[in-house]
Amino acid sequence: MKIKNIKLTHVLEAALLPATIFVAWFLASRYNVLPGNLFPSPSDVLAGFYEVLNDGSFFYNLNISVIRVLKGFLLGSTTGFLIGITLGMSRFLEKLITPIFNAIRQVPLPAWAPLLVLVSLGEMSRVLFIAMGACYPVVLNTFEGVKSVRHDYMEVGRMFKFSKVKCFFKIILPSSFPATLTGLRLSLSISWMLVVAAEIFMTSGGGIGEMMWACREFSRMDLVVVGIIAIAFVGFAMNFTMRKLERLFSFWRITLKQSR
Amino acid sequence: MPFIKSEKIKTVAIGLIVPILLVIFIEVICKLEMVPSQIVIPPHKVVITFLELMNTGELSEHFRISLSRVLAGFVLGASLGFITGTVIALSKRSERIVAPLLSALSQVPLFGWIPILILWFGIGETFKVVFIAFGAFFPMLINTFEGIHGVPKSYIEVARAFEFSSVKLLGKVLLPAALPSLFTGIKLALGMSWMLVVGAELVAAGEGVGYLIVWGRQLFQMDIVFVGIAVVGCIGYLMFLTLNTFESSLMRWHRPTATK
Numbered sequence: 001m002k003i004k005n006i007k008l009t010h011v012l013e014a015a016l017l018p019a020t021i022f023v024a025w026f027l028a029s030r031y032n033v034l035p036g037n038l039f040p041s042p043s044d045v046l047a048g049f050y051e052v053l054n055d056g057s058f059f060y061n062l063n064i065s066v067i068r069v070l071k072g073f074l075l076g077s078t079t080g081f082l083i084g085i086t087l088g089m090s091r092f093l094e095k096l097i098t099p100i101f102n103a104i105r106q107v108p109l110p111a112w113a114p115l116l117v118l119v120s121l122g123e124m125s126r127v128l129f130i131a132m133g134a135c136y137p138v139v140l141n142t143f144e145g146v147k148s149v150r151h152d153y154m155e156v157g158r159m160f161k162f163s164k165v166k167c168f169f170k171i172i173l174p175s176s177f178p179a180t181l182t183g184l185r186l187s188l189s190i191s192w193m194l195v196v197a198a199e200i201f202m203t204s205g206g207g208i209g210e211m212m213w214a215c216r217e218f219s220r221m222d223l224v225v226v227g228i229i230a231i232a233f234v235g236f237a238m239n240f241t242m243r244k245l246e247r248l249f250s251f252w253r254i255t256l257k258q259s260r
Numbered sequence: 261m262p263f264i265k266s267e268k269i270k271t272v273a274i275g276l277i278v279p280i281l282l283v284i285f286i287e288v289i290c291k292l293e294m295v296p297s298q299i300v301i302p303p304h305k306v307v308i309t310f311l312e313l314m315n316t317g318e319l320s321e322h323f324r325i326s327l328s329r330v331l332a333g334f335v336l337g338a339s340l341g342f343i344t345g346t347v348i349a350l351s352k353r354s355e356r357i358v359a360p361l362l363s364a365l366s367q368v369p370l371f372g373w374i375p376i377l378i379l380w381f382g383i384g385e386t387f388k389v390v391f392i393a394f395g396a397f398f399p400m401l402i403n404t405f406e407g408i409h410g411v412p413k414s415y416i417e418v419a420r421a422f423e424f425s426s427v428k429l430l431g432k433v434l435l436p437a438a439l440p441s442l443f444t445g446i447k448l449a450l451g452m453s454w455m456l457v458v459g460a461e462l463v464a465a466g467e468g469v470g471y472l473i474v475w476g477r478q479l480f481q482m483d484i485v486f487v488g489i490a491v492v493g494c495i496g497y498l499m500f501l502t503l504n505t506f507e508s509s510l511m512r513w514h515r516p517t518a519t520k
Contacts, residue, residue: 010356013353013356013357014356014357014359014360015360016357017357017358017360017361018360018361018364021361038379038380092274095271095274095275096274096275096277096278097278098275099275099276099278099279100275100278100279100282103279103493103497104493106493106494106496106497106500107489107490107492107493107496108454108455108458108459108492108493108496109455110455110456110458110459110462110470111458111470111473111488111489111492111493112489113462114462114473114474114476114477114485114488115473115477115482115485115486115489117477118298118299118477118480118482118485119299192369193369193370193371194371195369196369196371196372197369197371197459200371200374200375200463201459201462201463209371209372212372212375213374213375215375216375216376216378216379219379221376221379224375224376224379225376227372227375228368228372228373228376231368231369231372232364232367232368232369232372233367235367235368235369236367239367
């Protein structure tokens with residue numbers, strides 16, 4: 001009984017701040033304390049949400065963004081995985097490629113956007129922009145994963161006279177996979193952040209970011225808020241799924257740790 | 261000793277192979293006019309443009325403006341993140357009250373705040389500083405929190421045995437022990453700030469290095485775009501190096517953490 005009581009106060013404490021903000025927001029918009037066009041009331045936001053739901057623009061734009069992210073993520077993470085594996089496997093290529101890779105990585109991602117606009121590839125430039133951001137974490141994590149494959153495993157492989165290909169598929173790939181998965185999770189959340197950026201920097205392809213950007217021009221703050229809540233939810237859902245996946249594969253990592 | 265030196269020179273030399281080949285390759289295909297000259301420009305032209313922009317003082321002016329924005333946003337965001345992180349690490353109750361709201365806010369992809377912040381603050385300096393502060397806030401918050409949480413219980417028990425006051429406990433035990441994590445937070449926050457200043461200057465600015473890149477794009481001058489990209493990359497890297505040097509001189513007992 002006591003445990004339940006403590007939990008109840010915990011829940012109340014957690015709800016305290018959001019509830020206070022919500023009530024203050026509601027009251028402030030009700031009594032016109034704040035300018036309504038900049039601080040839309042909760043009911044305005046809901047009405048705006050119904051509006052974009054009914055004319056179909058909400059799911060139309062969300063759909064475009066999600067597909068765009070998946071394209072960029074797939075392109076970037078596959079490339080990143082291949083680069084990471086290659087750099088991890090060959091010391092020569094590591095020395096050859098790592099410096100220029102690190103140099104390119106220093107450039108803040110938004111800086112590439114104008115260049116991609118100039119090259120004018122249309123939708124492809126947005127996908128490439130996301131792919132660049134998606135690539136880095138996968139390269140780094142896969143590389144680390146391959147590098148930290150334990151020596152005894154390789155020795156066992158050598159003892160059983162595994163061929164190089166077999167060594168790769170039976171030892172290196174499985175034991176570096178958890179690290180790659182961490183990279184993939186980071187990569188997906190960066191992709192989702194960048195899709196919004198891509199749609200703001202490179203407009204005229206649709207998408208939830210562009211919807212928000214257009215609503216800003218028409219001072220439709222309620223729709224901007226709808227957009228923010230939507231991208232936060234999708235971002236959360238993506239992160240949640242990836243974390244579940246990571247945990248699903250973590251029995252792998254646990255057995256690795258126990259054997260240590 | 262000379263052996264190590266020659267080894268180092270060899271590593272650097274191997275690292276330079278790809279960039280040099282790339283430069284020669286681009287110079288050659290530009291000479292032979294195999295690609296449209298507006299899209300691929302010879303590297304020597306970028307250097308010339310860089311020197312010109314340096315001579316007229318334009319580049320350093322843009323740089324100065326971007327840097328002042330970054331510093332303002334970083335100091336604001338990182339100090340708020342540090343304070344909040346310390347408070348919620350020290351008090352379980354404040355953690356329960358603040359954490360749900362903060363984790364909801366952190367789900368929003370950073371660039372999604374741009375439309376809302378522009379509507380609130382206009383496209384002036386306030387918008388940029390607040391936007392950068394947003395980006396600096398979360399990494400600093402998380403790393404401060406985790407740093408203080410990760411302080412071994414035994415340290416705190418020793419402090420308690422010596423009857424340290426809570427201020428002394430914080431200043432003499434918790435913060436020094438959390439220093440590596442704090443530095444990770446500072447590095448991530450500064451890297452994020454630098455990325456966001458470029459992003460903010462892409463959408464709304466009349467000066468700054470991000471604007472320089474957009475300006476080059478509007479003039480259809482690829483060389484200016486590339487100068488901008490190279491400059492933001494180098495400065496980002498210099499910031500990171502400076503922090504690393506500072507970190508290792510401050511904490512001789514701890515190896516610098518590899519972030520970014």
